[in-house]
Each structure stands twice: as C-alpha cells, then as structure tokens.
Amino acid sequence: MEDFNVFTNEIELTGPAYKRILNKYVKDIPFTPNGPNYESGRKLIAEECLADGMETECAFHFSESVASSVRTLAVYRDEQIKTTENKLSKITMYIEPVNNIISSNTITKEEESLLQLLPNDLEDQKESLKKFAPKELPFHKKYMRFSSDNNVANFVKILKQLPKEWTIIQLTAHYNPNENLKPFSEYRSEISSIYLTLMTNDYSDLTSFGPLTVEIPANVTKLGEKPLFEELYSLLVENYNTIEKAQLLNNKRLIKNYWNRREDIDLRIKSVINVMYKEWLGGWSSLLTGKLEDSTLRDLVVQYVDTVIADWGFIKLTSKQKVLLYNLLESSTQLSSQQIKSCVRMILTQHGNTEDVRQILTNCESCSKDFRILNELCFECLSQCFEKIHHFSVVDGIKAFFEAATKIKDGDELTQLKKAKRKPVIFIVDELLDTFPWETLPILHHQPVTRIENIHFLYNLYMEHQDKILDGYFTSEPDVGRYVINPDKSLERMEARMSSFIKYWCGAWSGHIGEPPPPDDFLRYLSASDIFLYCGHGDGCHFAKGAANGAGVEGATGRSAALLSGCGSVRLSRAPGRTPPSGAHHSLHIAECPIVIGMLWEVTDLEVDKVVSTLLSLYVPSDAPVDWKSVGKAKWSQGIIDTDVEQRAPVSPERDLLLAVSKARGATNFTMIASSLVARGLPVRIRDQ
Structure with missing residues (x-):
C-alpha cells in the first residue's frame, strides 16, 4: 500500500502496490486454498501479466484459475489411499521434517525441545528414521497440489513433456467481482469477454513462441437480441421443462405442442451455435483447430503468409502476430470474407508491439498513453500508429493478407485443407463457460476434440x-x-x-x-x-x-x-x-x-x-x-x-x-x-x- 489519505480515511493503491498484493496472495497460498477465491486471484494476476506482455506467465496463472477444487479432491483421495494401505502413513509423513531438524546446523529453541523427546544418540536415531522415511511423490502428483512446485518454469516443462500431437487450448472467463456479491444464477451471465489461450499449437512450435492469449469480446448483441449467455440458460430451462413433462402428455393436441416446442428449442440452439461461430468468435475460431496430420499443408500456409510479409515489408510484425496469421489463413477455407478481414484487422492493430505504439501515439480525446492493452485504443489511433510503424495503411495490410487467403481458398495447392485430417484438440474450459457446445462449432466438424478439467489433470492422466x-x-x-x-x-x-x-x-x-x-x-x-x-x-x-x-x-x-x-x-x-x-x-x-x-x-x-x-x-x-x-x-x-x-x-x-x-x-x-x-x-x- 503506497499512501494513506488522512483526510478521507481511504487507502490509495497505486498500480505497483496492487500487483504486489496480488503476487503475495497467489504465492503465499495455504495448502488447500478456498477454490473460488484462489481462482479469482489467479485470473486477476493473469490479466495483469497479459497487460504487461508476459504471455507465458499469463498462461500459467490462467491454468491455475480453473477447477482448483477438483485438485483438492484428488489430493485427498491419494491421502486416503495411503492411509488405507499403510496405517503408519500419517506418522511417517513427519519423519522427513525431523530428519531435516537433525541435519540442520541451526536449530531453534522450539526444534531443540522437539529433539529432546528423542534418544540422545542422534546418529542412531537418524538411521532408524530412514526406515520410515516416506516415499517422495512423483512430480505429476506434486504439481496437482498447491505448493511452490506450481510455478511458471514447471508449467513450461509440463507443456514440453506432453505429446507434441496435442493442441491444448484454454477458454477462460474474465474476472468478475460480482462473483463475491451475487448468486451464481445472476453473475454467470455477466461475462463481457473471454480469454483464449493457446498452450500448444503447430505454428507456435515452429516459431518457438510459447503460449499466447487473446481477449475476445463476449455477449455482444444486436438491438433486440437476448445476450448469448441468457439465451443459452433460458433455453436449457425450457428444454428441461419440456422433457420433464413429456410423460404426462395424454392427447394429440398436447403431443403436437410438445413436438412444436422441441423444434423451437432445436432452432434456438442452432442460433446459439451460429452466433458463437459467426459473431462471437469470428475469425478467432481458427485458433481452435488441431494440428494438420500432413505437415506439407502447414508448410505451404507458412509460405503464403511469409511471402506476404516479405513482399509488403511487414518488418515489425511480432511472433505472436505471425502465429495468429498462420492459424487464420490455414482456416480461411472455412471462414467467411468478413470473418477473415475483421480478424486480420485486429491481429495487425491490436496485437503488435505495445511500446512501439506508445512511443508514436499522438494526442487523442478518447485515448491515453497510459493505456494497458492495445484494444483500449480507438481504431483511428491504432490505424495511424500502424501506418507510422509499417509505412502503409491498415487497409492495404488487410487487403494483402485477404488476397493470400483467397489464393488458399481458390488455389489448387491447398484444396485438401477443408477436409484434411487433424490431430487431437484438448479444451480446458472455464467452469463458467463449460455449458457451451464448443465441439459443435462448424470449424470443428469431424475433428477429434475432448475436454479436461485443467492442465494438472491432463498431465496427471498422461503420466499415469x-x-x-x-x-x-x-x-x-x-x-x-x-x-x-x-x-x-x-x-x-x-x-x-x-x-x-x-x-x-x-x-x-x-x-x-x-x-x-x-x-x-x-x-x-x-x-x-x-x-x-x-x-x-x-x-x-x-x-x-x-x-x-x-x-x-x-x-x-x-x-x-x-x-x-x-x-x-x-x-x-x-x-x-x-x-x-x-x-x-x-x-x-x-x-x-x-x-x-x-x-x-x-x-x-x-x-x-x-x-x-x-x-x-x-x-x-x-x-x-x-x-x-x-x-x-x-x-x-x-x-x-x-x-x-x-x-x-x-x-x-x-x-x-x-x-x-x-x-x-x-x-x-x-x-x-x-x-x-x-x-x-x-x-x-x-x-x-
């Protein structure tokens, strides 16, 4: 805490102090933290890391923010199994700390009083204790727990150990303080954006660029439309009521009404999927696909994108922008022109180098140089900054990549892309987003897709x-x-x-x-x-x-x-x-x-x-x-x-x-x-x- 205002009795938190508090909370955590509070803290610090351009740290903290309570259940089960198999397990778990005390050169008064309970011959006692020393947990069991083993370095180590065939994607809802104030039925529909994190991806592997995260607006609606979350939940309630009452139908009129309601429900879920795909995710749905089994197709996509970059002189595109463009153009055969153009615009303007933009940003009534992430700036400022950095307009940049996408769509070389076989996709879905039917998005038709609670369970099942x-x-x-x-x-x-x-x-x-x-x-x-x-x-x-x-x-x-x-x-x-x-x-x-x-x-x-x-x-x-x-x-x-x-x-x-x-x-x-x-x-x- 930086300052205390004696005139207002208010504590004023500056940015650095705010981050220090968050860091202390997520690092000095209890052995079994409260799940929802722990997840909220992790989401907050992940958003801070994303604003600071710390992509790997952001992905790590998001990975800690989902299904944390299930980890506690898994640890509890392991402990129960140990106790069942070995009645002395509760006692032997204290052997290692006692060994450490004996071996230590500096012993506190409290530890000295503990050692007085043991026989005088400490060396003999130490040898005796070795017989009962507990077995060290394997790393995948340690990582399931809440300890210092949960860190960025180990997170990266795990991603490298998992099969290279997997594309691992996490979908996370943004932090919402109303989780602490409102019932779940109310705050579950207050999601203004989601974070899509690519933990492993074919093109990030090629560019040696680690996990990356993009923020995608959610619940954006047209005039007169119900927000997507509200529509899905009301649809599920009607689906439940319709099926629950079906067994009570006893005449033709009621039966006909039942089938009419079923058809209406079906049209509504189709509409939800359509809005998710076309208006919500748009071109970002290209990030959800698995790795191509035929690597030559992938190499051709890279060649198309790299040719545009070289021909037009995109000299300051970041590695993140390149990975996003590779994925977008690979999926261009399944995306509309509007989805492609809109996504290219966001990639070029909102995912560049923040410091480059900060240095050349001119005065604007609605934008400030104190912005945290680029999508806080208006399109006019982003366009002007892009033109000063690359020496041509955003419109020309969009046109260049759209022409490449059109060649991929219409050319002979990559006609197989639309039906090409792909390797598995593994979704880690935030519990607030789990109800959505992600697997039925058109871009994922006939692809091997599965879900898992979090990276901890994925790694645990893999190792077991x-x-x-x-x-x-x-x-x-x-x-x-x-x-x-x-x-x-x-x-x-x-x-x-x-x-x-x-x-x-x-x-x-x-x-x-x-x-x-x-x-x-x-x-x-x-x-x-x-x-x-x-x-x-x-x-x-x-x-x-x-x-x-x-x-x-x-x-x-x-x-x-x-x-x-x-x-x-x-x-x-x-x-x-x-x-x-x-x-x-x-x-x-x-x-x-x-x-x-x-x-x-x-x-x-x-x-x-x-x-x-x-x-x-x-x-x-x-x-x-x-x-x-x-x-x-x-x-x-x-x-x-x-x-x-x-x-x-x-x-x-x-x-x-x-x-x-x-x-x-x-x-x-x-x-x-x-x-x-x-x-x-x-x-x-x-x-x-």
Whole structure:
C-alpha cells in the first residue's frame, strides 16, 4: 500500500502496490486454498501479466484459475489411499521434517525441545528414521497440489513433456467481482469477454513462441437480441421443462405442442451455435483447430503468409502476430470474407508491439498513453500508429493478407485443407463457460476434440497412462465390455432398444439389465473393462456407493472408456452459495479413468439411443452379419432388429474414439441432442493390430 489519505480515511493503491498484493496472495497460498477465491486471484494476476506482455506467465496463472477444487479432491483421495494401505502413513509423513531438524546446523529453541523427546544418540536415531522415511511423490502428483512446485518454469516443462500431437487450448472467463456479491444464477451471465489461450499449437512450435492469449469480446448483441449467455440458460430451462413433462402428455393436441416446442428449442440452439461461430468468435475460431496430420499443408500456409510479409515489408510484425496469421489463413477455407478481414484487422492493430505504439501515439480525446492493452485504443489511433510503424495503411495490410487467403481458398495447392485430417484438440474450459457446445462449432466438424478439467489433470492422466500412450493417443483394447442398462426399471423402451443392440453388436459383453448392480460389481466393471456403458437416468455413479472400499467410483482403478448416456451425465452441477461445481467425470478422472463420454444436459432416450448405438458400432469391432447403419429398426423399440435387408452399406469402422463421437452426432436430426454429447479426458483409439 503506497499512501494513506488522512483526510478521507481511504487507502490509495497505486498500480505497483496492487500487483504486489496480488503476487503475495497467489504465492503465499495455504495448502488447500478456498477454490473460488484462489481462482479469482489467479485470473486477476493473469490479466495483469497479459497487460504487461508476459504471455507465458499469463498462461500459467490462467491454468491455475480453473477447477482448483477438483485438485483438492484428488489430493485427498491419494491421502486416503495411503492411509488405507499403510496405517503408519500419517506418522511417517513427519519423519522427513525431523530428519531435516537433525541435519540442520541451526536449530531453534522450539526444534531443540522437539529433539529432546528423542534418544540422545542422534546418529542412531537418524538411521532408524530412514526406515520410515516416506516415499517422495512423483512430480505429476506434486504439481496437482498447491505448493511452490506450481510455478511458471514447471508449467513450461509440463507443456514440453506432453505429446507434441496435442493442441491444448484454454477458454477462460474474465474476472468478475460480482462473483463475491451475487448468486451464481445472476453473475454467470455477466461475462463481457473471454480469454483464449493457446498452450500448444503447430505454428507456435515452429516459431518457438510459447503460449499466447487473446481477449475476445463476449455477449455482444444486436438491438433486440437476448445476450448469448441468457439465451443459452433460458433455453436449457425450457428444454428441461419440456422433457420433464413429456410423460404426462395424454392427447394429440398436447403431443403436437410438445413436438412444436422441441423444434423451437432445436432452432434456438442452432442460433446459439451460429452466433458463437459467426459473431462471437469470428475469425478467432481458427485458433481452435488441431494440428494438420500432413505437415506439407502447414508448410505451404507458412509460405503464403511469409511471402506476404516479405513482399509488403511487414518488418515489425511480432511472433505472436505471425502465429495468429498462420492459424487464420490455414482456416480461411472455412471462414467467411468478413470473418477473415475483421480478424486480420485486429491481429495487425491490436496485437503488435505495445511500446512501439506508445512511443508514436499522438494526442487523442478518447485515448491515453497510459493505456494497458492495445484494444483500449480507438481504431483511428491504432490505424495511424500502424501506418507510422509499417509505412502503409491498415487497409492495404488487410487487403494483402485477404488476397493470400483467397489464393488458399481458390488455389489448387491447398484444396485438401477443408477436409484434411487433424490431430487431437484438448479444451480446458472455464467452469463458467463449460455449458457451451464448443465441439459443435462448424470449424470443428469431424475433428477429434475432448475436454479436461485443467492442465494438472491432463498431465496427471498422461503420466499415469504414459506406457499406453502412442502418437498422442491412449491405445485401448476393445475386448472387454461391461454394461448397466435401465437399472431403475423406468425406461422400458430404452431397455428393449439398447439390450437388443448390445446382444447383436457386442455379444461377448456382460452386465446388468433391468436391475441395479451391486456396488462392488459397478466398481469392478469400471476397473476391469475396456469399455463401460451406462444407460439410465443421470450418470449412474451413485450405484458405487456402499462398495467395500468405501470410496465410491473414486475407488476404481480406471482403465476403461466410460460412456454414460443419461441426462446431464457429464455436466457440472452447483450446490447453493459459492460451492465449486462438480460432475461424475471429476470422480472418474480422479480414479484415473482415461476418458468419460456423456451428456451436457437433458436428452430424450430414443435420440440418445441412436447416437450411442452409432458411436459403439463405429468404434467397437463386431462379428455381426450386417453393419448397424443398414439394420432395419422399424421395431427397434420392441427389441426387434431386422437383418434381412437388401441394401447393405459397407462397414466403416472408426478406431479413433473422438472421431467416432463426432460422427455419432450425425445419427440424430436434433441439434439439441447432438450438441449435448461431449468427451472428457485423453484422446483414445484402438490399438493397431
């Protein structure tokens, strides 16, 4: 604190003091901090780092600002397992500090009184203590905790250790002080901007430029339109009410009204996705795509951009601007002209060298040289500064890169770009943004996309399964399958459909149908199967309560791909107050389950059965005589499938589970159902024979 004003009794905080307070808060943190407060502090300091041009530090602090409470749960589980396996673990954890005291040259009075409790022969005692010294935690377990190991250097080290095939992207909501003042239902829609952080990316790897972050305006609306967040949440409430009351419909008029509402809901979710893509993200959606499998295509894009830079003399473009331009032009085949031009303008004017602009900024009524980030300046000032730095106008710069984008779109060399195969994308999504259907954005169609809680869980799952990861994929076997279908006995038609499908396509699988499984069976299915299928209400994890280990699903030893097809099976739910959100996938990831697939919100059983059966038929090899998409399904709800069909489509398996998820969305005509399906965890595929 810099100054205290005795006349107003107010403390005046200057910029440097403000930063010192933030630094002290995030560095001198308790062992298990309050999750929401810890996340708020990290967001604040990340925004400060971004304003100071400290990109790597910004990315690190944002990485600490998401799903922190789940880390505490994971640490607690590890401690409980230790205690269960070794009753002396609580005692032996104090052995190392005592050893340190004995070895120290300087001993405080308090430590001396502690040593008096030990025998006089300290050397013998030291040797005795070695027998009980606790094993040192592996680094990925240390990084999960809240300690000095959570630092920028280790964050960078982790990013370099993770598979080079992955594109890791974090989406973070900006800091909002109303989180401390308002109920969640109110402040959740007060998000004016989001931060998109590229932690790893094909072009940043090429340029040796580390993580980068861009700020994207959110909730920008046209006159008369409802803000995007409010529209999504009201849409989800109506979807829930419509499905909840469906079982009470008993006449044709009510049934017709139900289907009209379902169609209206579907149109609204399409509109949400359209606004997200075209008006909210715009050209920045180019940053969400995975690395190209064919590196020659990437090299051609680099060549196009570098040619424009050389021909026009963009001598002062920063490495960040180049990475952004590479990504934008690579995706130009899927973007509109307006999206490209608008994004080029922002890249050229708002992401240049801040100090260059500060030195040549002239007087302006609305702009000050004390600006923190370039997007605080008006377009006129940005344009003038750009022209003085590069010696040509912004309009000419936009024209130059747009012409390159047009050549990529229309030329013969890069015609494959639009349908080119890509490597996995891993989203780390802020809990405030998790409800949005990011995977169904048009630019991500038929790409392998998954979500994960934070970089800590991604690194932990990677290290725990490292021996099974090849070329960025957890390599799985499809041999052992287990299922639990309709355990509550309230979804008879779903039971008929899914049990008939399983018997037809996955005849060697076993499980429970029409009855709740014993808790130990549920855990054994998760631990011993390659694929676990749950078809029923919710996520089914409550069936593990009462198991012998006393830990619920967190007591499983996950090796399976878990497919949970109930309503909201992988959504984040919140208790009242500032309680952090939780979901079934949290517990399953703590149990080291590599991937969990499920639904973000309420869904209807017939459409979900179509999606789930298509997903399994794509991913799981089968000896069935007819491919599932060719099977007659007129009486499927009665448990009858028709294999006596004339037209038989060729079998088209998909061994990449994330691509199978993407393709399975096409099995339903309802966008509301398709966009609900998401994967959380590691990229998974069946091992090549």
